[in-house]
Amino acid sequence: MTVLILAEHDGKQISPATLHAVGAAQKLGEIHLLVAGSGCLNVAEQASKIQGIAKVLHADAAHFAECLAEEIAPLVVSLAQPYTHIVAAASAFGKNIMPRVAALLDCLQVSDLTEIVDEKTFVRPIYAGNVFTTVQSHESKLVLTIRASAFQAAELGDNTASIQSVTATPAQNISRFVSRELTQSDRPELTQARVIVSGGRALGSAEQFNAVLTPLADALGAAIGASRAAVDADYAPNDSQVGQTGKIVAPELYVAVGISGAIQHIAGMQDSKTIVAINKDPDAPIFNVADLGMVGDLFEIVPELTKALNAR
Template identity: 60%
Template sequence: MTTLIIAEHDNIEIKASTLHALTAARQIGKPVHVLVAGYQASQVATAAAKLEGVEKVLLADAEHVAAGLAENVEPTVTSLASAYSHLVFPATAFGKNIAPRVAAKLGASQISDVTTIVSADTFERPIYAGNAIATVQSLDEVKVLTVRLAAFAGGSDNGGNAVIEKVEAAADRGLSSLVSRELTQLERPDLSGAKVIVSGGRGLGSGEQYKAVLEPLADKLHAALGASRAAVDAGYVPNDYQVGQTGKIVAPDVYIAVGISGAIQHLAGMKDSKTIIAINKDAEAPIFAVADVGLVGDLFEAVPQLVAKLSA
């Protein structure tokens, strides 16, 4: 049997999340196909065909699947499912929206947030906010997985030469339609894929202080900006910045936590970072338990000093 990846894209470009899903799919040890469900998305299919390790790309081109809505993408996925042993989705908003509906329609038990492929039927996933790892074996005929991006490196976007096959998209269910979509335009690296992240918490005191203190540091390090849930709830920054169990799961090379105490739900989203640097005035803050480098001090003095050193 074969593994099918459901590609995340915007009908123009394939998203990096698909490359992470591809790495996981290849570890299953079966041939890999990619489904591109979109509208006028031939260039996405062409890009998918160039991904290393992909044998075939299925292009379902129809206007009603352009928005990636679960109600319309799911029927197309389930119509193809009998030919596959594994359906792999990235654990992003896109994948988490569609995968449960697919699993329910197939009568399968979805395996969420997979971090390790043990074998073709056995997987590891975090539970209890990442404080324990569960090993899950599935006997379902078709296994429906969402894979945590931070656990799998992005594969090569070049080197492949897969064939592209057009397939029929399932009919429009008429259950939902896209009214509007407001996209946040980022001038910095995307949080999910950034190698360096500067993240701020409630200790910064306000949105104005967040920008004044953290943006110069992020500029020097060419870093993405993140935040704790407390900072987001306080209105310092938009929801897109949130790192944690209820936000984005990240694993950059360097994670700098400024004014973040280290609540369990935040640690669950960043503790797999290669190097964690924490700056906090509270020496007992839980963040120091996971930090590789910790500085106890006033962030309003420490961060500008660090920026000055980087500018020297």
């Protein structure tokens, strides 16, 4: 069996999510990685060094520059014939493109995998992560998306996979790129951070959200996340939302401050290695998944915790 993985990149670097997808797919067979873009040979060269990659397919064309789903999906389909599995990370990139690929190929897609049992059997969450279901298919070709946080990332090393140029499919011209607005931050990217400090509606305002959480995040070298309630209340930007309708994270340490623990939030962070919850309500659902819990006033506990960390 041979697997084709669609690489996510920004034109300069391979996305860490793709490294996790490679790590997951090693159980499925020989791996080929598709790098599509414009002027991105450097990315293909970087991809060739990923441990576990047998071959890199490089497609270069001006209409691939922004990786629009309408342009990339036909390319993937044109290359799909020899592959038993076509894979991408379950990021916004993968979720946008892979359903189109599955539809064009008229084959089954299994989404958001958290475990690969064998080449035909997979585990994925349902009901906001409260239940994990085992899915089995005997179709000859499968489209898969991988939950990056559930798998170990493949390493970039001294691997020397061959790079093969492939023919670009014609431009579809049914969509166009207008603009992109990216949040710039000195903090780690939320889905890749080792430590995350998240705040909820209990912080009361955007000012208090920043005043309480920023010093703690600085002390821990952490990224800052937020519950959906905090985002809806404009305490934090949309791209900081953790949860089923936000970002799925699995850091080594997750600190939940003033977050009650709604199902959709827990679905996005329950795979964290260590969860610390701070809440004044001893019956808050967040304590059901927390490894360590502190019941009390967050406006007293968090400053004291920050002070202790800075005094180390």
